[in-house]
Amino acid sequence: MATRLSALLTLAILLVAPAYPKDKKPVMPEYVLRARTVLVVIDPDAGEPLDQPNANAMARENVEKALTEWGRFNLVMDGAESDLIISVRTGNDRLLRPTIKGGPIDQRPGVGQSTDSSIRIGGQHGQQPPLTDPSMNPQNQGPHIGNEVGQTDDTFAVYQGGRTDPLDSSPVWRYVAKDCLRAPQVVAVEKFRKALADAEKPQPSKKP
Numbered sequence: 001m002a003t004r005l006s007a008l009l010t011l012a013i014l015l016v017a018p019a020y021p022k023d024k025k026p027v028m029p030e031y032v033l034r035a036r037t038v039l040v041v042i043d044p045d046a047g048e049p050l051d052q053p054n055a056n057a058m059a060r061e062n063v064e065k066a067l068t069e070w071g072r073f074n075l076v077m078d079g080a081e082s083d084l085i086i087s088v089r090t091g092n093d094r095l096l097r098p099t100i101k102g103g104p105i106d107q108r109p110g111v112g113q114s115t116d117s118s119i120r121i122g123g124q125h126g127q128q129p130p131l132t133d134p135s136m137n138p139q140n141q142g143p144h145i146g147n148e149v150g151q152t153d154d155t156f157a158v159y160q161g162g163r164t165d166p167l168d169s170s171p172v173w174r175y176v177a178k179d180c181l182r183a184p185q186v187v188a189v190e191k192f193r194k195a196l197a198d199a200e201k202p203q204p205s206k207k208p
Contacts, residue, residue, distance in 0.1 A: 004205065030198035031160060031173055035083035038073040043089035043155065044167065055090045059181035063088055066189035072196075082161040087171075088181055088188075091153040115125050154181040156188035 040063050042056045063086060067073055077081040157171035173195060179190040
């Protein structure tokens with residue numbers, strides 16, 4: 001009796017579960033496919049590892065170089081409004097590692113503030129606050145040493161630009177893997193490139 005009940009339950013789940021065609025085209029928002037400018041930033045929540053203080057900055061440079069070689073996007077580095085924002089963050093091999101929080105992770109204009117009143121992020125003119133507001137946490141008022149709990153893999157996240165607090169929203173595309181931000185291959189950029197190529201492939205015609 002129990003065996004028959006289990007079999008019926010399994011069958012019911014299979015019948016209810018939606019069927020996805022194997023050749024279904026990956027879904028990518030139209031604004032991503034139309035995007036032509038991109039700003040690469042370091043994840044504001046990332047600390048600067050004491051043993052590798054330039055790890056996140058190097059990852060950002062690796063991504064920028066790979067994007068330049070790709071040639072699809074124009075890099076924005078001076079705080080101008082961008083179609084997309086890519087956030088990068090390096091992982092580590094330890095459960096806990098000491099980091100400096102609240103330090104100058106990314107001092108470029110546009111990530112913290114703009115040097116030109118005509119430049120804007122999120123549709124607002126004038127001097128800009130950080131992409132996420134560190135003042136909400138009193139501990140982020142100045143540099144301080146803390147322990148970052150183990151994120152062992154690198155993270156590459158794509159957000160929609162041209163909006164207020166873009167990094168507070170969910171990323172439209174995300175890739176997490178060990179050393180995926182490391183040069184010369186920069187696997188995260190290759191995966192993003194493939195995701196866009198797959199999304200732009202024409203749909204196969206349906207057989208009558």
